[in-house]
Amino acid sequence: MSKQILCLPGDGIGPEIMTEALKVLEAAKQRFGLDIEVSHGLVGGAAIDKDGVPLSDETLAVAKRSDAILFGAVGGPKWDSQPMANRPEKGLLKLRSELDLFANLRPAILFPQLAEASSLKPELVAGLDILIVRELTGGIYFGEPRGVRTLENGEREGFNTYVYRESEVRRIAKVAFEAAQKRGGRLCSVDKSNVLEVTALWRDVVIEESGSYSDVELSHMYVDNAAMQLVRAPKQFDVMVTGNMFGDILSDCAAMLTGSIGMLPSASLNEKNQGMYEPVHGSAPDIAGENKANPLAQILSLAMLLRYSLGEGDTADAIEKAVSDVLDKGYRTGDIASEGCQLMGTVEMGDAVVGCL
């Protein structure tokens, strides 16, 4: 039976970079004789414009039936005035939550060819390879109650709830410990347990779980300190695990340390290894439609998808090798350009990867 991939390009630069990833997939299918069926759907602002909602029930149903989802990016100023419940981002959040994609793996890797792109001094980031494991379906981004109410004195008050139960912490901790076992054997759990009860429970549960992973060295860090340590000495970290909101902030910070956020893919997995794969970067509406976006994060997201959800490790390797080859050739999009490189657009970069495949 053929494997099913759902493509959700979304907004901004999403459709452009998705086109390039699909070209790469087409080439890979031919070269490796893969049996993959691709379907297409709308999400985010694009879905609001067509269906009135950021994720239609039909698209969600297709997503649930698929083996994996390749996701672009959502959001943009056009939809900023949408009510909270109908923002483009809700399409993404709904997919995460309905498919129970609780484990978000966000690598922050410095590509040796792009060492110059980092804003940090080279010696601090050379060889950087951090994996941030972010809990993705709980915490304050999903917690209830939430909203804006009017107080007796007529003032408005906004409120959200930061909540985690034991089992939610336990399952993401397991993913993180297992990832650490396969990597450098070190795990740093990030919380604010000196102030927030919910994260004190987080720490307790992570410590309980650590009993089953005696080969992993566990440490704990407050989130404010973690933000500092990432900037000061990022190579001290191997795997980091944290909740949804802290993970959002820290993974973006870590990704930016590499100087090439346009290069970084991510995976969001559930217990069945069904997964959604997306670039770490956003929809970049300011450069949408200008053939400027870097398609490599989307292409590397495709490689992750093939490896983790479709079991096609060889094809994934080949795609990653092709990306490395185009970098070796000096091909660069604007975001990673440096002196002496060959600057190219989104389409040309996609073609170059296909050429190297």
Added chain:
Amino acid sequence: MSKQILCLPGDGIGPEIMTEALKVLEAAKQRFGLDIEVSHGLVGGAAIDKDGVPLSDETLAVAKRSDAILFGAVGGPKWDSQPMANRPEKGLLKLRSELDLFANLRPAILFPQLAEASSLKPELVAGLDILIVRELTGGIYFGEPRGVRTLENGEREGFNTYVYRESEVRRIAKVAFEAAQKRGGRLCSVDKSNVLEVTALWRDVVIEESGSYSDVELSHMYVDNAAMQLVRAPKQFDVMVTGNMFGDILSDCAAMLTGSIGMLPSASLNEKNQGMYEPVHGSAPDIAGENKANPLAQILSLAMLLRYSLGEGDTADAIEKAVSDVLDKGYRTGDIASEGCQLMGTVEMGDAVVGCL
């Protein structure tokens, strides 16, 4: 009538660096003939050890009567097993809340003498001068309900509440707009308004307030993007304003960009300009008692105290000049040491500042 300062050294390196700041205050009093009375109190772990609580009612009463508080730092592994309600940090949080010190001003400044200390490339940070205005008495660090409960299935669940009312946002926005007017005229408000209702209200209120500050250029940024932009191009910012938790994370990140967090003071003010002044760095229990800590942030906190709460701008200028002079002489504590510098301990550094005064 003489002015009243309460000194709360706290834990870890707090007492050591406070001793140096008090030496500097003594010297300044003599040179400038200031009429200042200093009282002393315990806070944090030191107060737990003596009084059983991280801030006694007596100390709080003295704090309320004082014109200003010079604060060291609190916390350490010794008190990590304290119940949440009795942690060292609660002493600090209680002072902030009981004195209504809602406006936390955290400058992130790169001292030209220490340009090398930054982990960022020099051209990205040379001349860095950001002011982060953090709301300090609301948001999720104070929100109710909070705690850990047991669910029907026997699982524990932790929860905290992220809450802001209009008036809380309005008053911190005013402080930030006014600071921007006195500086570069640009204000960036940080939120996660695409996901969190409480921060969508934050953004709305900041926009409403901006009507009264037409000379300030207001922008908005999501917190994940703000963490990235701080790492990528920190000099794009003038003043940033945000809530308690985001401010905690971002101000530490910004401070670390300078490479010299041991140099950075902060002020926490209420509507009456009563203030508490403390270093941005923490209690650093790992180096406590070793005469290694950098006392300059504490000394610069004293300078801020004299300027903002006591109206002694000239004395503040003189102290800041003395700090700059010791840096010019090449004197450094370990945290800011570089090749060719003259390495010294906490006490010697304090003496050097007194010498320059």
